[in-house]
Amino acid sequence: xxxxxxxxxxxxxxxxxxxxxxxxHKQLSTRLEAAxxxxxxxxxSKMLNEIALALRLGVSRPTVRRALQGLVxxxxxxxxxxxxxxxxxxxxNRPLELTSLAEDLRRTSHESGTEVLLHAVERTSxxxxxxxxxxxxxxxxxLRRLRFADGAxxxxxxxxxxxxxAALTAARLAETGLYELLxxxxxxxxIANQSIGARRATGLEAGLLGISRGGPLLTMERIAxxxxxxxxxxxxxxxxxxxxxxxxxxxxx
Amino acid sequence: xxxxxxxxxxxxxxxxxxxxxxxxHKQLSTRLEAAxxxxxxxxxSKMLNEIALALRLGVSRPTVRRALQGLVxxxxxxxxxxxxxxxxxxxxNRPLELTSLAEDLRRTSHESGTEVLLHAVERTSxxxxxxxxxxxxxxxxxLRRLRFADGAxxxxxxxxxxxxxAALTAARLAETGLYELLxxxxxxxxIANQSIGARRATGLEAGLLGISRGGPLLTMERIAxxxxxxxxxxxxxxxxxxxxxxxxxxxxx
DNA sequence: CAGTGGTCTAGACCACCCT
DNA sequence: GGGTGGTCTAGACCACTGG
Numbered sequence: 001x002x003x004x005x006x007x008x009x010x011x012x013x014x015x016x017x018x019x020x021x022x023x024x025h026k027q028l029s030t031r032l033e034a035a036x037x038x039x040x041x042x043x044x045s046k047m048l049n050e051i052a053l054a055l056r057l058g059v060s061r062p063t064v065r066r067a068l069q070g071l072v073x074x075x076x077x078x079x080x081x082x083x084x085x086x087x088x089x090x091x092x093n094r095p096l097e098l099t100s101l102a103e104d105l106r107r108t109s110h111e112s113g114t115e116v117l118l119h120a121v122e123r124t125s126x127x128x129x130x131x132x133x134x135x136x137x138x139x140x141x142x143l144r145r146l147r148f149a150d151g152a153x154x155x156x157x158x159x160x161x162x163x164x165x166a167a168l169t170a171a172r173l174a175e176t177g178l179y180e181l182l183x184x185x186x187x188x189x190x191i192a193n194q195s196i197g198a199r200r201a202t203g204l205e206a207g208l209l210g211i212s213r214g215g216p217l218l219t220m221e222r223i224a225x226x227x228x229x230x231x232x233x234x235x236x237x238x239x240x241x242x243x244x245x246x247x248x249x250x251x252x253x
Numbered sequence: 254x255x256x257x258x259x260x261x262x263x264x265x266x267x268x269x270x271x272x273x274x275x276x277x278h279k280q281l282s283t284r285l286e287a288a289x290x291x292x293x294x295x296x297x298s299k300m301l302n303e304i305a306l307a308l309r310l311g312v313s314r315p316t317v318r319r320a321l322q323g324l325v326x327x328x329x330x331x332x333x334x335x336x337x338x339x340x341x342x343x344x345x346n347r348p349l350e351l352t353s354l355a356e357d358l359r360r361t362s363h364e365s366g367t368e369v370l371l372h373a374v375e376r377t378s379x380x381x382x383x384x385x386x387x388x389x390x391x392x393x394x395x396l397r398r399l400r401f402a403d404g405a406x407x408x409x410x411x412x413x414x415x416x417x418x419a420a421l422t423a424a425r426l427a428e429t430g431l432y433e434l435l436x437x438x439x440x441x442x443x444i445a446n447q448s449i450g451a452r453r454a455t456g457l458e459a460g461l462l463g464i465s466r467g468g469p470l471l472t473m474e475r476i477a478x479x480x481x482x483x484x485x486x487x488x489x490x491x492x493x494x495x496x497x498x499x500x501x502x503x504x505x506x
Numbered sequence: 507c508a509g510t511g512g513t514c515t516a517g518a519c520c521a522c523c524c525t
Numbered sequence: 526g527g528g529t530g531g532t533c534t535a536g537a538c539c540a541c542t543g544g
Contacts, residue, residue, distance in 0.1 A: 021521085023532060044482065049510060060534045065511085075444045078480060081511045082542030088444065088482045191328045191341060192503045198451035198471040198494035216469035218451040227331060229297065229341045241451035246499075250445045274540085276513060302529060313515045318530085334530045335523030 004041055004048070013057050024059060029067035036076050036087055047077070047085040075249040113151075116170040117208075118144035121163055128160050131223060132231040139163050145173065146208055153209050154243045159235040178233070187232055192224040196246055201238070209240050216241055257294055257301070266310050277312055281320035289329050289340055300330070300338040328502040366404075369423040370461075371397035374416055381413045384476055385484040392416050398426065399461055406462050407496045412488040431486070440485060445477040449499055454491070462493050469494055 012031050016024060035041045047053065050068070054061045068085060071077045079085045122142045129136045140160045147155040159178060161168070167185055168178075179189060197219045206213040218239040226232050265284050269277060288294045300306065303321070307314045321338060324330045332338045375395045382389045393413045400408040412431060414421070420438050421431075432442060450472045459466040471492040479485050 025532080051510090062535090063533065066532090075446075078443055078482065079511065080480060080542075081540065082509075084510060084542090086482070088478070188505070190331055190505050193328075194501045194503060195498050196449055196471075196501070197498040198469045200469050216451045216453050218449075218471075225341070227333060229331065229339070245448050245450040248447045248449070250447060252441070252443050278513080304529090315516090316514065319513090332530065333523075334521065335528075337523090337529060 004045065008035060008040060009056050016057070016059070025063050025066035025070070028057070028059065028063065029070040032067065033071060033074070033076065036071070041087055043087050043089045045087050047087070049084065073251055075251055113148040114174050115146045115148070116143070116173050117146055118142060119168075119170040119173070128234060131234045132160065132162065134162060134231075141165060141168065143168075143173065143178070149243065152243060153240070155237055155239045156205055156208050157235065157237045159233060161233050162231075182232070188227060189224045189232060190227050191229075192222050194220060194222045196220050198241075205238055209238075211240060218244060218246075220246075257298065261288060261293060262309050269310070269312070278316050278319035278323070281310070281312065281316065282323040285320065286324060286327070286329060289324070294340055296340050296342045298340050300340070302337065326504055328504055366401040367427050368399045368401070369396070369426050370399055371395060372421075372423040372426070381487060384487045385413065385415065387415060387484075394418060394421065396421075396426065396431070402496065405496060406493070408490055408492045409458055409461050410488065410490045412486060414486050415484075435485070441480060442477045442485060443480050444482075445475050447473060447475045449473050451494075458491055462491075464493060471497060471499075473499075 012028070012035075015031060016027050018024065020027065032041070036043075041047075047068075048056065050061050050064050054064045057064065068077060068079070072079055076088060077085055078088055120142050121139050124132075124134055124136060124138045124140045126136060128134070128140055129138070132140070134140065141163055143157070143159040143161070145157045145159075146153055147157060157178075165182070165185065165187075168181055172181060182189065199217055199219055200214045201209070201211060201217045203213050205217060206215060209217075218241045220235075220237045220239070222233070222235045222237070223231055224233040224235075265281070265288075268284060269280050271277070273280065285294070289296075294300075300321075301309065303314050303317050307317045310317065321330060321332070325332060329341060330338055331341055373395050374392050377385075377387055377389060377391045377393045379389060381387070381393055382391070385393070387393065394416055396410070396412040396414070398410040398412075399406055400410060410431075418435070418438065418440075421434055425434060435442065451469055452472055453467045454462070454464060454470045456466050458470060459468060462470075471494045473488075473490045473492070475486075475488045475490075476484055477486040477488075
């Protein structure tokens with residue numbers, strides 16, 4: 001079995017900061033993740049067992065377990081009772097998380113840009129009203145944005161929000177993701193239901209994305225909810241399938 | 254705040270079986286999930302706090318926490334420090350899990366059927382060899398299946414596996430999902446990387462699925478790995494977008 | 507058989523929300 | 526300020542894997 005570099009233990013232990021408000025298990029898993037992704041902990045190597053690891057790092061076993069559990073859910077570790085914990089072979093890992101496309105693209109180090117095509121308050125249509133759980137005669141904020149990556153148009157993002165988010169100006173939306181702006185406004189999204197599909201491009205979409213009319217589009221529909229369970233956003237997004245895909249890592253159990 | 258039916262506590266407590274090998278927290282979360290989905294615990298109602306709940310049910314607080322955590326990850330509960338735990342409003346929830354399409358369809362109570370179009374051992378192509386990490390001159394099992402739901406063709410499933418799965422006969426594949434058969438053979442899949450996209454249908458696909466050539470298709474590509482980190486299966490699936498979508502529930506943090 | 511991860515318990519302190 | 530969930534600890538027993 002491949003071994004770990006020995007000085008790594010001390011480095012990790014020293015870097016843990018009990019004064020830091022971020023949880024110990026989080027600090028630990030972050031450092032281990034970095035060591036795995038950088039290859040310092042080699043792929044396929046066997047980890048120390050939990051008790052030994054806890055002792056070596058000066059934390060309790062439950063804390064170690066919690067840190068390792070996080071890495072298992074990211075698909076970086078595989079654990080088997082009686083056998084031990086192993087680092088899996090290197091594989092890309094971009095979970096389908098609760099982030100805006102802007103954050104996705106930034107993370108994969110693309111240059112992203114946004115053009116706000118529409119920013120208007122409209123009368124609530126029946127469909128939007130039922131999706132957002134709003135009264136039928138009210139008003140909603142309707143956004144349409146064109147998203148670029150490396151200069152090429154990648155996606156058309158259509159969003160509907162309850163009115164009252166005056167802070168969401170077109171200028172700010174051009175620079176920041178929708179979810180990030182909402183977070184700044186104190187709106188924290190907790191749960192979202194999402195549906196991924198495909199369909200033909202309309203003439204408008206084809207023109208915006210620079211593809212042929214009737215060509216295939218990847219679609220994503222999403223309703224996002226608040227802490228309190230009230231719907232905050234409904235979005236229908238379409239993506240150029242040659243430039244965008246949804247990647248997931250699934251872990252059994 | 255809406256309250257719980259009082260007798261529910263006793264029912265749940267009585268139904269917990271410490272002799273049962275299934276973990277206590279799992280038993281508990283299963284029962285709570287059923288109570289929530291059936292509406293016995295009303296949507297929007299506030300739960301008892303953890304300590305009280307643990308006392309009432311006769312288990313420790315960590316066990317209660319673990320059970321509740323599972324329900325949070327399924328999007329059934331929302332917890333806020335200092336505020337409490339609430340049941341969210343009713344929303345469908347089909348997470349993007351590690352299951353075969355057969356299990357998906359069965360769960361949503363459709364009649365599913367499978368026709369095995371191809372079941373052959375072929376020379377390993379360069380692409381398949383690199384995906385599965387197999388030697389270039391070896392052989393792979395190549396499967397092509399047509400999946401029906403309610404009598405209509407829904408998907409064309411193309412799969413490549415290392416040879417040696419003789420038990421995967423065409424007859425058995427017509428009745429059971431691939432993953433289920435592999436599980437019966439003692440092959441437990443632990444991690445899978447999955448990519449969802451869209452493209453035009455080829456003539457073959459269009460004919461099989463009963464759509465127009467060049468029409469949009471929803472695509473899914475997947476590599477599945479063993480406990481030991483060795484690739485077990487590579488699949489490229491295409492779906493009729495009017496009959497199939499990928500639904501996910503996302504939970505923040 | 508020894509070693510490993512999986513589970514459960516008991517108790518403590520803290521950060522945050524609400525009124 | 527009282528109550529809530531979030532975190533951390535210490536120790537115990539069990540189920541499974543492997544040689």
